[in-house]
Amino acid sequence: MTITSTTAHPTAPPGITNALLARKSFRRHLQLTLATIIIVVGAAGVLVPFAWMLSTSVKPDGEVFLVPVHWIPQRLQLSNFATATATIPFWRYAANSVYITVLVVIGSVLSSSLVAFAFARLRARGRDMLFIILLSTLMLPGEVTLVSTYLIFKYLGWLDTFNPLIVPHYFGSAFYIFLLRQFYLTLPHELDDAAKIDGCGYFGIYSRIVLPLSKPALATVAIFSFFNSWNAFQGPLIYLNTMEKYTIPVGLNFFIDTQNGTPWNQLMAASVLAMIPCVVVFFFAQRTFIQGAVLTGLKG
Amino acid sequence: MITTRSIRPRRTGSLARREEIAFYLFASPWLIGFLIWTAGPMIASLVLSLAHYDVITPPQFTGLDNYIKMLTNDPLVWQSLKVTIFYALGSVPLGLVSALILALLMNQQVRGIAVFRTIYYIPAIISGVPVALLWMWIFNPDFGIINNALAALGVVGPQWLFSETWVIPSFIIMSLWTIGGPMIIYLAGLQGIPQHLYEAAEIDGAGPWAKFVNVTLPMISPIIFFNAVMSVIASFQIFTPAYVMTRGGPANASLFVGLYLYENAFQYFQMGYASALAWLVFLIILLLTLLVIRSSPYWVYYEGGSGEGRL
Numbered sequence: 199m200t201i202t203s204t205t206a207h208p209t210a211p212p213g214i215t216n217a218l219l220a221r222k223s224f225r226r227h228l229q230l231t232l233a234t235i236i237i238v239v240g241a242a243g244v245l246v247p248f249a250w251m252l253s254t255s256v257k258p259d260g261e262v263f264l265v266p267v268h269w270i271p272q273r274l275q276l277s278n279f280a281t282a283t284a285t286i287p288f289w290r291y292a293a294n295s296v297y298i299t300v301l302v303v304i305g306s307v308l309s310s311s312l313v314a315f316a317f318a319r320l321r322a323r324g325r326d327m328l329f330i331i332l333l334s335t336l337m338l339p340g341e342v343t344l345v346s347t348y349l350i351f352k353y354l355g356w357l358d359t360f361n362p363l364i365v366p367h368y369f370g371s372a373f374y375i376f377l378l379r380q381f382y383l384t385l386p387h388e389l390d391d392a393a394k395i396d397g398c399g400y401f402g403i404y405s406r407i408v409l410p411l412s413k414p415a416l417a418t419v420a421i422f423s424f425f426n427s428w429n430a431f432q433g434p435l436i437y438l439n440t441m442e443k444y445t446i447p448v449g450l451n452f453f454i455d456t457q458n459g460t461p462w463n464q465l466m467a468a469s470v471l472a473m474i475p476c477v478v479v480f481f482f483a484q485r486t487f488i489q490g491a492v493l494t495g496l497k498g
Numbered sequence: 499m500i501t502t503r504s505i506r507p508r509r510t511g512s513l514a515r516r517e518e519i520a521f522y523l524f525a526s527p528w529l530i531g532f533l534i535w536t537a538g539p540m541i542a543s544l545v546l547s548l549a550h551y552d553v554i555t556p557p558q559f560t561g562l563d564n565y566i567k568m569l570t571n572d573p574l575v576w577q578s579l580k581v582t583i584f585y586a587l588g589s590v591p592l593g594l595v596s597a598l599i600l601a602l603l604m605n606q607q608v609r610g611i612a613v614f615r616t617i618y619y620i621p622a623i624i625s626g627v628p629v630a631l632l633w634m635w636i637f638n639p640d641f642g643i644i645n646n647a648l649a650a651l652g653v654v655g656p657q658w659l660f661s662e663t664w665v666i667p668s669f670i671i672m673s674l675w676t677i678g679g680p681m682i683i684y685l686a687g688l689q690g691i692p693q694h695l696y697e698a699a700e701i702d703g704a705g706p707w708a709k710f711v712n713v714t715l716p717m718i719s720p721i722i723f724f725n726a727v728m729s730v731i732a733s734f735q736i737f738t739p740a741y742v743m744t745r746g747g748p749a750n751a752s753l754f755v756g757l758y759l760y761e762n763a764f765q766y767f768q769m770g771y772a773s774a775l776a777w778l779v780f781l782i783i784l785l786l787t788l789l790v791i792r793s794s795p796y797w798v799y800y801e802g803g804s805g806e807g808r809l
Contacts, residue, residue: 236603244618320518328529337727338536341756341779343535345546350538369527425624451742473624473628480620484616
């Protein structure tokens with residue numbers, strides 16, 4: 199201390215600077231620790247429901263209704279999964295869900311990427327006005343068209359078929375079109391011009407230049423539409439009447455309707471199975487997906 | 499003609515027309531879809547809202563009867579609006595603020611941010627029936643974890659989904675589970691704020707609070723605005739959790755307007771009345787959105803000019 203003060207440089211007293219810096223870094227350290235603690239506690243809060251679901255799904259029947267709660271079951275009853283998938287034709291529902299979702303994802307990606315190309319790359323009279331209409335449909339509550347679309351499908355004889363759940367997705371969806379357009383706009387125009395000189399038509403530019411460069415954005419759309427279709431409930435509930443045609447969400451709801459005294463362990467087992475595809479897809483594609491989610495939110 | 503050509507060489511007549519045709523070809527899926535799935539049904543639902551239609555007998559034109567009944571003779575309409583607005587007033591501000599706080603904390607260069615971001619985001623991707631079932635079990639008054647935890651603290655927990663008072667707060671608590679969605683959007687916005695703005699503020703002697711109020715908030719206000727509009731709209735469309743968890747009960751205390759509309763259309767088969775209800779919801783959402791947009795010049799900051807024409 200004394201040495202520092204005697205050898206201190208006249209213009210910049212290092213003792214004071216160091217103390218200031220130390221105080222500042224201490225405050226910074228404290229801030230960081232506090233932030234970390236809150237984040238960790240919050241993350242635990244987010245995970246607790248999942249832990250509770252997993253724990254319930256492997257509990258023996260008697261232990262489900264024990265107070266206080268047993269977090270770790272005394273005995274693992276993995277047969278809950280088998281019982282649950284036998285009580286309702288779960289795998290049948292899963293097959294229906296997979297079939298619908300695959301067709302929805304293909305339709306959404308194909309149609310939305312075409313339309314987005316038009317809005318991002320091609321000039322035409324009325325384009326900007328159409329784009330404003332497209333954006334405003336994003337804010338249109340689905341309720342307004344719910345009844346009359348039902349009547350359209352009834353008129354077409356499509357009630358109790360998968361068509362109402364699949365076909366509309368082949369006409370592009372405003373949200374995905376918007377997302378893809380934002381992405382296409384970031385691709386340099388010089389590429390288009392070069393392709394034109396090489397004799398590419400508009401479809402060539404779309405399929406050979408824009409599509410291959412837009413894989414992350416296309417993947418985001420695919421994942422979004424996967425989640426939406428897989429989790430969809432109201433549509434399947436309205437349009438599917440025959441039990442064999444149910445999707446997983448409708449089947450799960452049916453499960454709880456038909457049981458007196460809910461078998462929570464089986465119900466949670468079935469719920470775990472229903473969530474697995476979403477979680478797996480999310481973990482494989484989360485980097486791309488989060489970037490895409492951010493892209494739409496930020497440019498809104 | 500020649501001068502136009504020389505000024506804009508790539509927009510000559512036939513080329514421009516070809517590009518225009520290509521535009522309408524590429525956009526045709528959405529253009530057709532817009533007519534079939536949006537514009538057509540909207541007009542149809544407006545017409546239907548002026549009729550009585552039970553699907554079996556042909557529709558009968560009844561003028562404004564549906565609207566008059568809705569506004570003067572159906573207490574459940576007001577109940578459902580009350581429920582929905584109560585929920586929106588609780589969940590929207592709470593969600594926006596807590597997502598923002600979380601994003602601010604994450605932005606402190608906390609270690610393992612990618613892991614936390616993933617954890618917080620998971621609930622946003624698995625919406626729907628399984629989540630509703632899970633929360634029914636969590637809120638179970640006797641065997642659920644919430645009341646068990648409260649009991650450990652010596653508190654007797656409420657009946658949650660079975661209580662007229664607590665059912666909407668239960669839905670609000672559940673909605674907080676999914677703040678990971680808006681949170682990552684805030685986080686990206688925060689990371690996009692140029693560092694030199696903070697340095698300039700520091701030179702001016704700004705403390706952490708002053709920096710937050712004068713730099714951070716204005717810079718991310720467009721995102722707050724976007725999130726606010728979207729979550730208000732979402733509140734008016736809540737269906738799945740209400741249908742699965744409570745069916746609107748107890749005593750209609752969770753009769754969300756989206757659920758009431760569904761019941762009218764697909765359980766009572768009052769297609770005309772349900773359409774009128776849908777238009778009421780639409781008008782309310784439009785009003786609320788306009789209110790937010792109108793208020794935005796006072797609190798939303800857009801770089802490089804006024805906020806006109808945004809969104």
